[in-house]
Amino acid sequence: MKRHLMMAAIGALCIGLFCSLPALNHAQAQGKRAVPAAEKITVINPMGTPPPITAKAMAEPLSTLDGKTLYLVNTGFPNTERLMEEYKKWFQANYPKTTIVDQRTGMSNLTPALKKELQEKADAVIFALGH
Amino acid sequence: MPVLLSEFEEQETEVAMLAGMPNVRIHYIRGPIWAKTNEQIKKQVIEGKSPVTGKPAMAEMVEMLTKPLTAEEKKTGELRRDRGPATYTGTADELQKLYLEKRYTDFMPIILPTEEKVEDMLKGTSHAPDEVVGRMNPGSDAGDTWTYTVKDCAVNAVMAGAKPEYFPLILAIASGNQTSINISDNGFASAAVVNGRIRDEIGLNYDVGAVGPYAHANVAVGRAWNLISINGGNCGKIGTTYMGTVGNAQNALATIIAENEEASPFEPFAVRRSNSPAGSGYGFGNAPGGASPKYKRGDNVVTLLSGWGVLSAANWKVNAWQSLMDYPKIIKGIYEQQNPGLFGTFIILSPPIANFVKDAGFDTVEALNKYVTQPDPAAKAAAPAAKPGGRGGFGMMGGGVDLIVTGASNNNYWMAGGLRPGQAIDIDKWR
Numbered sequence: 117m118k119r120h121l122m123m124a125a126i127g128a129l130c131i132g133l134f135c136s137l138p139a140l141n142h143a144q145a146q147g148k149r150a151v152p153a154a155e156k157i158t159v160i161n162p163m164g165t166p167p168p169i170t171a172k173a174m175a176e177p178l179s180t181l182d183g184k185t186l187y188l189v190n191t192g193f194p195n196t197e198r199l200m201e202e203y204k205k206w207f208q209a210n211y212p213k214t215t216i217v218d219q220r221t222g223m224s225n226l227t228p229a230l231k232k233e234l235q236e237k238a239d240a241v242i243f244a245l246g247h
Numbered sequence: 248m249p250v251l252l253s254e255f256e257e258q259e260t261e262v263a264m265l266a267g268m269p270n271v272r273i274h275y276i277r278g279p280i281w282a283k284t285n286e287q288i289k290k291q292v293i294e295g296k297s298p299v300t301g302k303p304a305m306a307e308m309v310e311m312l313t314k315p316l317t318a319e320e321k322k323t324g325e326l327r328r329d330r331g332p333a334t335y336t337g338t339a340d341e342l343q344k345l346y347l348e349k350r351y352t353d354f355m356p357i358i359l360p361t362e363e364k365v366e367d368m369l370k371g372t373s374h375a376p377d378e379v380v381g382r383m384n385p386g387s388d389a390g391d392t393w394t395y396t397v398k399d400c401a402v403n404a405v406m407a408g409a410k411p412e413y414f415p416l417i418l419a420i421a422s423g424n425q426t427s428i429n430i431s432d433n434g435f436a437s438a439a440v441v442n443g444r445i446r447d448e449i450g451l452n453y454d455v456g457a458v459g460p461y462a463h464a465n466v467a468v469g470r471a472w473n474l475i476s477i478n479g480g481n482c483g484k485i486g487t488t489y490m491g492t493v494g495n496a497q498n499a500l501a502t503i504i505a506e507n508e509e510a511s512p513f514e515p516f517a518v519r520r521s522n523s524p525a526g527s528g529y530g531f532g533n534a535p536g537g538a539s540p541k542y543k544r545g546d547n548v549v550t551l552l553s554g555w556g557v558l559s560a561a562n563w564k565v566n567a568w569q570s571l572m573d574y575p576k577i578i579k580g581i582y583e584q585q586n587p588g589l590f591g592t593f594i595i596l597s598p599p600i601a602n603f604v605k606d607a608g609f610d611t612v613e614a615l616n617k618y619v620t621q622p623d624p625a626a627k628a629a630a631p632a633a634k635p636g637g638r639g640g641f642g643m644m645g646g647g648v649d650l651i652v653t654g655a656s657n658n659n660y661w662m663a664g665g666l667r668p669g670q671a672i673d674i675d676k677w678r
Contacts, residue, residue, distance in 0.1 A: 156336055156337055157361055158335070159334060159336075159361055160361075161330065161333055161402075162402045162474065162479075163330040163331060163399070163479070164330070164383070164394055164480060165330060166328045166391060166393050166481065167392060168328065169328060169391075171270075171322055172267040180313060193280070194282075195281045195282060203293070205289075240312050242308075243248070243249045244249070245251070246259070
């Protein structure tokens, strides 16, 4: 009988040890001590540092479109010529005293010649279409 | 005044801010315009409403051209840019949720970067925590260039689950200033090839499954590169710094590949590239930003690559085996199919295939490259002449064929695709 009791006690110890191993490993995997779920901890912001940006002064808008020159500059995105045609028709119908000039440029850059023309002759410019 | 598609409003707001014009007046219309008739454009755009403000479109356009600037629009000077507080406090669950919402993660749970864990990570290097490691943008002018320190990298390395012994490799990769998540609508992938003793020191896998996520070091280092790109370089944010049209599955984890130098019949990748003659025509020895150092076998080097990625290649054909498999010819065929391409042709050979290539008479990768890139006279005669101002110049960016050897010898498999090798970085400098 004593032998049976001793075997049962050893068995219980083994089961207890076996069951405690996963909990022990879990705690070890979490670091030096396990953090209770409700305990507050402090963590570090992972972001890098953005460069400084300086805001430029915006050009003052026109007081009126009448008597002004409005450039419609097509950036070359597919089908923009049709969009510009419709803009042109609308401005001609609604602002007959505004001069409309069509121009064309590349999608990612403005040629020096066109930039100079816009600076010298345009009162306002509409660029389309960006994507 | 720019007219833009409203789908890009978030990105264009960011671009305008980066250009120093946070209040520039932008007129948005709903896309697409492509393929629409004049009648459709008139009805939907001219006579329609702004998809952003809901105002009649043309009335808004005139107002933007003529309404005086507001006090806010007149502001000039330095714009305050906030990277947020230095630390966050909460329960583990709250912080996991917060980091997910702030897009500090790759959408998977992270190891929370406590001061204690970050201190442990910093023990992996002798460099000072406040030393600037690099500068990164998402790959084009659409994003600005952020800087990050050794400590910033340590925070992200902890989040990725990396061990301190991986940290020199992570810092070497970060010092390359190359995002692992490029903004391009192409959907680029990124990879890094590791050569030298460090492969075994930190347990990088270069046996079975070498290119896949089957060892802790490969996975954690790749994830750290992604998190440094997301947080250190502000990359991978859809709408502002990521525009891949269909995306790229290889962005889930930057691919860290250790070369199986011991089973390769060729010189290690970094050694071969750095010792090839300058101007050899296919990228060897011509790292961007200047010539690479001359590396020797055993040196710990990481080479950064970018491109469309790799896929399992034409390993075998049904009923075509052994002697019918002319691997150099198959590689030449893949190269010709891809050429001219942005990234050249990049091949990942298992050791058996590499030995087939060698046994076919190619003792060096340079010899293979010469054979592969030699134009077929018949194909050259049939090819249309390049148009002036065309995009043919892009073909030179990637060069010819380059390869690494990795993986196991349990079967004859290999991969091919478009990845352009770039900088080859000395890892030991970051110990």
